[in-house]
Amino acid sequence: MKLLKLFRAFTEGMRNFSRNKWLAFATVSVLTLALYVVSATVFLGLTGRMIVDKIEDNIDINVYLNPDVSEENALETKVLLESTMEVESVTYVSNDTALEKFLSDSSGDPSILEAVEEIGENPLLSYLIVHASDSRYYESIAQTLESERFKNQISHINYGKNKEKIERLNRITSSVERVGLIIGIIFVVISVLITFNTIRLSMYSRQKEFEVMRLVGASNMYVRMPSIFEGIFYGTISSFIAIVLIFVSAQxxxxxxxxxxxxxxxxxxxxxxxxxxLLGILVFGVFIGVVSSFIAIRRYLKI
Amino acid sequence: MSKKVGVPILKFNKVNKVYSEDFLALRDINLEIMPGEFVSIVGRSGAGKSSLLKLIYAEEKPTTGELYFNGEDVSLIKRKNLPYFRRNIGNVFQDFKLLPHKTVFENVSYALEVAGKSNEEIEEEIPEVLTLVNLSSKADKYPNQLSGGEQQRVSIARALVHNPVLIVADEPTGNLDPSSSIEIVELLLRINELGTTIILATHDRDIVNKVAKRVITLDGGKIVSDKTNGKYLI
Incomplete structure (x- = not known):
């Protein structure tokens, strides 16, 4: 009997949905828009985060070693640096490799080749490329490198050049995240209110029916079930449209x-x-649809 | 009063209904209605007829006093049990209160669906009821395709389908022309002959005189007369 009632409520909900096409259209549109805005905000936020991570990956400090530091010592420093928490990785580039890279970058420019030959020995310094695990740590890593422990091995650090870039990126990231969060919350609240109101309107237009249903002996749950199914339909359809819209926007x-x-x-x-x-949007959409229906119909069930 | 013996189907004991301080809808109602009776409740608009009926199907509760249905105090029924209680009573209203998007068949079957009846039972019972109200040929029509009299017969069919012990009709002929009104009253009389108690609220003199059964007259929320084989007084 329970199943029979559930099935009846389901078909009833379907009929209500397809009967009131304009209202269904309005509700689905509003709910779709709400889901779209909210998930687009989240999606863009995550993408932004990812882009920032990518840029952060490209930031590093080059630590140029004094010419008298042996490769052995250089590697020891590398291991030492790698063991600190703030450092993610350290790459050692010997002066020979650096020269090779320099020559290949200048792609056989004869004047450069000539100049190098003129000097006779490798004019470049070996260096360590230090990647921090987070861009906020470069400041403290630079300070560590300037301490007594490393001072006599190091010729110079090019942190200064990157410093401004890093700070700006940090500022932008944190403010983008904060603004995104605030806008996201505002949109969630607005969209829930609008969706709720639209569904309330659709229930309002049927208040006479609810009264009749109650008077012929329908229990509150029985009157309510079709509307809950309607809420599920609203949520499901809107979610699918929203995910397609996000696809289109992303493209x-x-x-x-x-x-x-x-x-x-x-x-x-x-x-x-x-x-x-999809799962997130679906759950959120169905949740808004069902809760709105549930609350909106309540006032008509007090007979 | 009634000459029949046994438990009254309805018993009002010193019932008052107050909507607001300066509006007393019902005053000191004492009344017994026995099973199988046909009772007409008459009075001007605002005399308290509708209030009296709303108390019976528990849409309103008495402010003071008690109302018993088959010996059970109606005001003690829990809200969640009201739907089950209402299935004992068939309601007929002046404005029919049909569901506009359902056919005649569906309007009547809805009352059975809510009670959890199986599709087989519904398929079996509805044609019987529709035959009784003479609407078998219009089962697939929607309310707006029917005349007022036909719509009211649908609502009577819906009220009947539970086999209720009591049918409460609030101005069922209020929106109908005289010949349709007569039809409806004859239908109610026929149902009464089959054993169902009927309470009919009306201010239509011709109808009351045609029924010529027990008449209770209300005025200003009070019972001013209660006569078997009564006539319309006011």
């Missing part, structure tokens, strides 16, 4: 992100998190 902003993100990164991200995103 259309990809060309605008040239230089910031690599080609296909955004779409790759989309497909990587597709199921998680």
């Amino acid at each position: 259309s902003i990809t060309p605008l992100m040239k230089g910031i993100a690599t080609e296909g990164m955004l779409m790759g991200f989309y497909w990587q998190y597709f199921w998680l995103m």
